[in-house]
Amino acid sequence: MSNPPKSATHKRARRVKLADVATAAGVHYSTVSRVLRPGFKGRISDDVAERVRAVARELGYQPNAVASSLRTQSTRSIGLIVHDMNDPIYPPILSGIESVLSPDGYAVLVGNTGYGADAELDLVNRMAARLVDGIFLATTRLKDPAVERCVQLGIPLVSVLRQTESGTTPAVMNDCFRGMEALTSHIIDAGHRDIAAIIAPQDLSTAQERWQGVQSAMRKHGLDLPEHRIARVSRMSTEEGERATKSLLDAATEPPGVIICVNDLVAIGAIRACRLSGLDVPWDISISGYNDIPLMDMINPPLSTVHMHLDKIGKAAGEMMLEYLANPELPARTQRFKPEVILRGSLQGVHPQG
Amino acid sequence: MSNPPKSATHKRARRVKLADVATAAGVHYSTVSRVLRPGFKGRISDDVAERVRAVARELGYQPNAVASSLRTQSTRSIGLIVHDMNDPIYPPILSGIESVLSPDGYAVLVGNTGYGADAELDLVNRMAARLVDGIFLATTRLKDPAVERCVQLGIPLVSVLRQTESGTTPAVMNDCFRGMEALTSHIIDAGHRDIAAIIAPQDLSTAQERWQGVQSAMRKHGLDLPEHRIARVSRMSTEEGERATKSLLDAATEPPGVIICVNDLVAIGAIRACRLSGLDVPWDISISGYNDIPLMDMINPPLSTVHMHLDKIGKAAGEMMLEYLANPELPARTQRFKPEVILRGSLQGVHPQG
DNA sequence: TTGTAAGCGTTATCAC
């Protein structure tokens, strides 16, 4: 009958539509629509419903989501904007979000900004053009035009991991201030006094809170962080971590006793740089991270860090989005997850010397 | 004028549409459509074009992609189906794909199967309902109904990492057979004779090719792999790797000299299990992986493995998709990337005794 | 309970 395709990819098959099912079942296509959609249970005679359903199944009818979306102004799709999916903090977020939204028929559109602010805004605009029902923004800066644009367009937005300065955006995040404050306190309690820090651009709440956490803990212990013990990364990557650590080691004759890194990737870079400088971690110098991304217990040395519960954050973000989709008038709420300090071998205690 | 929103999420703003721009510019909306879309350059008077463009910009007009899709039957979106984005092999694939497709205006829909065959088929159907222009399948099994469904629906499909039995699907993959054969040869050349292997379900070409690679290398050296030196994982995860390794160690009084693992995650699990059994890696037992996922050089001990060039595979898959989108009649082509053996500390040579 | 028909915002094919 039908001629077989020459290759695996052949001409797009004509899709079965409502009208096809309708003629085959001998009813009007609006009836088919009603039968096939939930919410019209009692309003249709059983025999018609059954016949229509049978025909639909037989013809392999699948509703055209695009047509439906145009009509209902809802695409059942949501966007997720991240800096770079290669950063291990994002996959669990995506998984969590998807596990919550997928059962409700939502699809997730993923966009990488590549750390660019313009790209971020562009992604929001492109997603808006696609009429996404909502956007998860994991790249939120303290002042973020992308957030404003979502508000302006009336697109439900849930900020993940980070928050704006005003704090008026629905958000699910980790309490980075307390996490880093606690970790720093541990470090000080272990006897460290010569502390260095690698900090990230302060336009991200995560970076800001962590830095404030370090400072708060040190103030509480009457300690000070001199400028030559502070290094800055332009982004939280291993490469930047390595570079910043080199500059830190070059800035003084003696290496610090410990380097508190803004996150695990930066800490990995720091470990690499220390090795290259002939320093043993942790015997010559201690290092800490933040996030507890996978395998941080397996690296050499096992990294002391702060666990984030990224999967929980992802799930919670998904649930929060569902709430806002169901009720857009809901006031903005920020949900914070408690961080958990994880002490491992990369941190070595210091015994006060005479 | 307009009453301010009470919270960040307020009622969806009415979108500016073609008709709005048209009335404001005093032309028919079909004219606006022509002006704003490429391909009508010379066919429109300059003054009208300029006026329309100005008005469109002023009103912040953004074309409604859903309406456009309904009309053109093309959504400029493509699907990416993976087992679980938390597996580190996938993010570089996604990044590569996105970097190639995003400039052409494509959006990427990501779906996790959670390792389920039903979920995979379901995802294909859901993506088909959304009229995706194409699908990247990174979960392809040797016999895969999801692939057949795509062919049946005429959806351009590019298989990533894996291939079907027939090999008739466009695919971009690593040459796992040669990779694993080369790695195994290295291991044998280093003196190992008591070799064990942890293999994965043979319905995935990756798992099958790697296992065949191990067997081929051993045959070439006149070696044999007894059943008690073979363990099987149900999926390539650290948990399964740990479990399988335990069973391997329990299956004989003496541990093998080396365990060749089907991938890096399984190898991580193997290292954990060996440690728990009091074995030092690599002094008591050597371990190898496959993929060279990030940080494999930083773990303890650094893992010997085979590098995959996942980013290149992702980019190549994106480019292949663009080709098939441009010309669906193109015959199916399989592109294979050369693997690269990476020798690190987890593999210890054996000096032949007496 | 089912049929009729308008309309979602585009694109594309006509005329003029």
Next chain:
DNA sequence: GTGATAACGCTTACAA
């Protein structure tokens, strides 16, 4: 060169 006008496939008042 521009305007009018069908689709695209679905949802949903409103009629019958």
